[in-house]
Amino acid sequence: MKNFPVTVAAKFRRFMFTRVGLACLVCLMVSAGPGFSAVNAVAGLANPLENNGTGARAMAMGSAFVGVADDATAVFWNPAGLGNLKNTELELDNNIWLAGILQETALVGLPLGSLGVVGAAINYVNYGTLTGYDATGLQLGNYSANQYGFDVGWGRQIFGDLSGGATLKGSLQTIGSATYENLAVDVGTLWQPCRHFKLGLAVTNLGTTVAGYAQDTALRLGGSYRIDFDDSNELLFAASGAWEPLGVSSLQLGAEDKIYRILSLRVGYQAQLANTQIQGMSGWTAGLGVLVEGFNVDYAYLPFGDLGAANWITLGYKFN
Secondary structure (H helix, E strand, C coil): CCCCCCCHHHHHHHHHHHHHHHHHHHHHHHHHCCCCCCCCCCCCCECHHHHHCCCHHHHHCCCCCCCCCCCCCHHHHCHHHHHHCCCCEEEEEEEECHHHCEEEEEEEEEECHHHCEEEEEEEEEEEEEEEEECCCCCEEEEEEEEEEEEEEEEEEEEECCEEEEEEEEEEEEEECCEEEEEEEEEEEEEEEEECCEEEEEEEEEEECCECCECECCEEEEEEEEEEEEECCEEEEEEEEEEECCCCCCEEEEEEEEEECCCEEEEEEEEEECCCCCCCCCECEEEEEEEEECCEEEEEEEEEEHHHCEEEEEEEEEECC
């Protein structure tokens, strides 16, 4: 806040530039949404939630994070981003998903000097109580479904402005009396040719089939550009695309307006490149974050039309 006493004219120019930029982003979001109507019929894929990533900040920015990946959640979005972490980070994520699904994630990012940065996470998904039926439609009683998982990632600057990384992840799923195990790998690169611009590429969910179903593999490509007005305001734009050969591909746009390094306002949009048959408002995302003395609290709201909405809450701490 040391540069707080700026002129009224400078404040007005900064205000107009920031809001006009956000308005342009909103126009792009609106024009991107309704044009994609091809129906993608998919019988089933293993671990579809693995490609959703985690973290209220990324979710509020429309999941356009593969070209940002500048915090501990990079272990999920693009492990190459871990290589740029300078401080140890701790984070707890709570996600109240659709249909009462509850997802909890704890993760840490730990710099190891010349050895790079290690990121690790454990997560738990509770799918709730389900009703079972036999082949004739006779009700058999209720059963539960859960998933326990881990992620171990590593990232490092390879040379110059190019970073690389990989994540090994595993899960144990229980559905009634049945149990399924799975291992998969994510790989990624992140190129930062200048201070404010980054390009990211990641391939996620490279693994074997689970119970006869193929992994929900995705290719992510995106970039981000940050504008630093002064110590009191910076604006981040991000855009990315996710191609899922067997699933539903999408385009993502997001923006973050950080004010006095304390308050962050976020908005995003994710356009599905298929007709998902969802009625009502969907695709838009929004959220905010507060950072005080290394502690951060972030929130994201994701509406899914007539299916309901998801609410993400993140509690984190960055060591100085």
